[in-house]
Amino acid sequence: MRGLRQLTWTNIKLYLRDPIATFFTLAFAPFLVVIFGAMFGNDPNPIFGGQGSMDVSMPAYTALIVGSVGIMGVPITVGALREHGVLRRYRATPMHPLTFIVADITTNLAMALFGTILLVGSGILLYRVKFEGNMLSVLAAILLGGLALLAFGYLIASLAPGARSAQVIGMLVFYPMMFLSGSGMPLEIMPESVQRISTFLPMTYMVRLLRGLWFGESWGEYLVEAAVLLGVFVVCGGLAARFFRWE
Amino acid sequence: MAGVIEVRDLRKTYDDVVAVDGISFEVAEGEIFGMVGPNGAGKTTTIECIEGLRRADSGHARIFGEDPSAKRAAIAERIGIQLQESALPARLRVAEALWLFGSFYKRQADADELLGQLGLIEKKSSAFTKLSGGQKQRLFIALALINLPEVVFLDELTTGLDPQARRAMWDLVRGIREQGRTVFLTTHFMEEAERLCDRVAILDHGRIVALDTPEALIRSLNIDKRLVMTVPEGDLPKLSELPQVSRVERSGDRLVVYGAKDGLASAVINALEDSGVAFEDLRTEQPNLEDVFLALTGREMRE
Ligand SMILES: Nc1ncnc2c1ncn2[C@@H]1O[C@H](COP(=O)(O)OP(=O)(O)OP(=O)(O)O)[C@@H](O)[C@H]1O
Numbered sequence: 361m362r363g364l365r366q367l368t369w370t371n372i373k374l375y376l377r378d379p380i381a382t383f384f385t386l387a388f389a390p391f392l393v394v395i396f397g398a399m400f401g402n403d404p405n406p407i408f409g410g411q412g413s414m415d416v417s418m419p420a421y422t423a424l425i426v427g428s429v430g431i432m433g434v435p436i437t438v439g440a441l442r443e444h445g446v447l448r449r450y451r452a453t454p455m456h457p458l459t460f461i462v463a464d465i466t467t468n469l470a471m472a473l474f475g476t477i478l479l480v481g482s483g484i485l486l487y488r489v490k491f492e493g494n495m496l497s498v499l500a501a502i503l504l505g506g507l508a509l510l511a512f513g514y515l516i517a518s519l520a521p522g523a524r525s526a527q528v529i530g531m532l533v534f535y536p537m538m539f540l541s542g543s544g545m546p547l548e549i550m551p552e553s554v555q556r557i558s559t560f561l562p563m564t565y566m567v568r569l570l571r572g573l574w575f576g577e578s579w580g581e582y583l584v585e586a587a588v589l590l591g592v593f594v595v596c597g598g599l600a601a602r603f604f605r606w607e
Numbered sequence: 608m609a610g611v612i613e614v615r616d617l618r619k620t621y622d623d624v625v626a627v628d629g630i631s632f633e634v635a636e637g638e639i640f641g642m643v644g645p646n647g648a649g650k651t652t653t654i655e656c657i658e659g660l661r662r663a664d665s666g667h668a669r670i671f672g673e674d675p676s677a678k679r680a681a682i683a684e685r686i687g688i689q690l691q692e693s694a695l696p697a698r699l700r701v702a703e704a705l706w707l708f709g710s711f712y713k714r715q716a717d718a719d720e721l722l723g724q725l726g727l728i729e730k731k732s733s734a735f736t737k738l739s740g741g742q743k744q745r746l747f748i749a750l751a752l753i754n755l756p757e758v759v760f761l762d763e764l765t766t767g768l769d770p771q772a773r774r775a776m777w778d779l780v781r782g783i784r785e786q787g788r789t790v791f792l793t794t795h796f797m798e799e800a801e802r803l804c805d806r807v808a809i810l811d812h813g814r815i816v817a818l819d820t821p822e823a824l825i826r827s828l829n830i831d832k833r834l835v836m837t838v839p840e841g842d843l844p845k846l847s848e849l850p851q852v853s854r855v856e857r858s859g860d861r862l863v864v865y866g867a868k869d870g871l872a873s874a875v876i877n878a879l880e881d882s883g884v885a886f887e888d889l890r891t892e893q894p895n896l897e898d899v900f901l902a903l904t905g906r907e908m909r910e
């Protein structure tokens with residue numbers, strides 16, 4: 361794994377130099393809080409068991425940020441690196457493919473976490489949102505969900521023929537997921553049919569798991585969600601590695 | 608030790624295109640070996656099979672006696688590669704690129720020294736996309752040398768370089784050889800191959816049509832020398848009847864006399880002076896690799 365530290369550090373710097381990527385991960389979070397806060401407010405509501413809309417939505421927005429990095433960001437960046445011939449150049453070195461992938465995943469997870477911190481920070485500042493869970497537990501769930509959604513993004517990047525198509529597929533998958541998984545709007549206010557579709561979307565499980573842990577429930581009550589995310593990570597990750605192309 | 612690189616009956620087809628059609632050669636340690644040939648001759652395919660980046664359909668390529676596609680990582684550690692086509696992340700800066708690529712190897716050259724040799728010191732903190740074509744090219748050559756490789760592969764090393772940078776590159780390549788390292792390069796410039804390479808393989812349609820030192824290639828084919836001059840209008844003596852002359856071409860005031868034998872110049876000059884022709888700007892042109900290619904394939908290198 362020689363070069364892993366250097367590649368990760370370089371990736372993070374490059375990420376922060378890209379204004380669009382930086383906007384999406386870092387400014388998107390506070391932006392979400394302001395927009396949804398203005399739309400729904402945070403008054404206690406019986407639908408949410410006496411909590412405010414923002415209180416219950418925080419974990420969902422977290423999933424949204426992690427999902428946008430994984431499902432939209434990864435196919436765009438990996439697709440572009442491949443199409444421009446950057447991956448070809450990496451391949452001409454002794455670097456192991458795994459080094460590239462681990463460095464990239466670490467970068468994206470770090471950025472997603474950073475985005476989450478900004479999200480929760482602005483939620484607390486602007487709407488005094490509640491957090492009743494265990495920090496470490498929630499962090500672990502973000503990492504698990506992050507790995508699953510990143511693996512999903514890498515699978516798209518591996519299968520899509522070009523950079524453009526990777527971008528389009530990423531968006532086609534992400535936007536419906538945003539509305540149907542309960543990450544954009546609470547599923548409770550959605551019709552029955554949407555709630556049924558949501559059971560097929562990996563992001564739904566991340567939303568459920570995070571929401572449970574956020575309000576102090578234990579992993580034991582969310583074994584199904586955790587198992588689904590782990591499964592998505594293993595299957596998509598395996599397929600992505602199997603079909604990964606340097607050129 | 609004989610050949611650092613050994614290629615036997617290498618063949619590679621893409622769908623219906625035969626890119627490399629059964630070629631064999633060896634490259635000795637410490638030599639500058641060049642491969643020339645027109646677009647699509649199969650140079651890149653050959654070089655990338657040796658580097659282990661492409662897999663041949665049949666035959667084999669060996670480097671340090673090993674199969675490059677089976678032992679990629681170990682071999683990649685000992686070789687330097689400049690690809691004909693590749694890129695770096697758009698916002699990666701020159702110094703960062705050297706630092707990053709250096710970190711992939713066990714051994715590292717001094718990055719500042721490399722940047723100095725390649726004239727990139729002032730561009731140290733420029734982003735990749737802000738570099739000119741020639742500067743990008745020089746950066747890729749620096750990356751190919753970052754691990755002090757035993758064998759350096761340079762696919763079209765001077766494409767996009769201005770004449771001054773090209774000459775600097777030749778000096779750099781000679782310097783690499785002086786340190787006992789091996790250079791395998793491809794080029795479109797016959798002059799470059801002639802001046803720089805110890806041995807040259809001429810490739811055409813995936814086959815080696817000739818392989819030798821540039822001097823031997825030129826000598827062996829017994830290619831005509833040329834005598835070029837300007838002559839006034841009017842009749843000329845029958846130069847083509849001279850035993851030293853094989854062919855005469857005249858267009859306007861330009862006269863070109865071809866011949867292989869010694870004494871071509873004096874015979875022609877005597878004949879012209881005897882008939883009182885006031886010729887000017889006389890010069891002889893030695894045959895070069897360009898002529899060798901023409902003689903071997905019946906085509907110009909560049910159409
Ligand atoms: N990846 C590929 N897929 C399909 N055909 C290819 C591929 N790479 C090369 N070819 C074909 O193989 C032949 C040899 O190509 P190659 O790139 O080896 O030539 P070259 O001598 O390097 O040419 P150039 O001087 O233009 O770089 C060409 O006809 C080319 O069209």
Ligand SMILES: [Mg+2]
Pocket residue numbers: 650651652691762
């Ligand atoms: Mg080529």
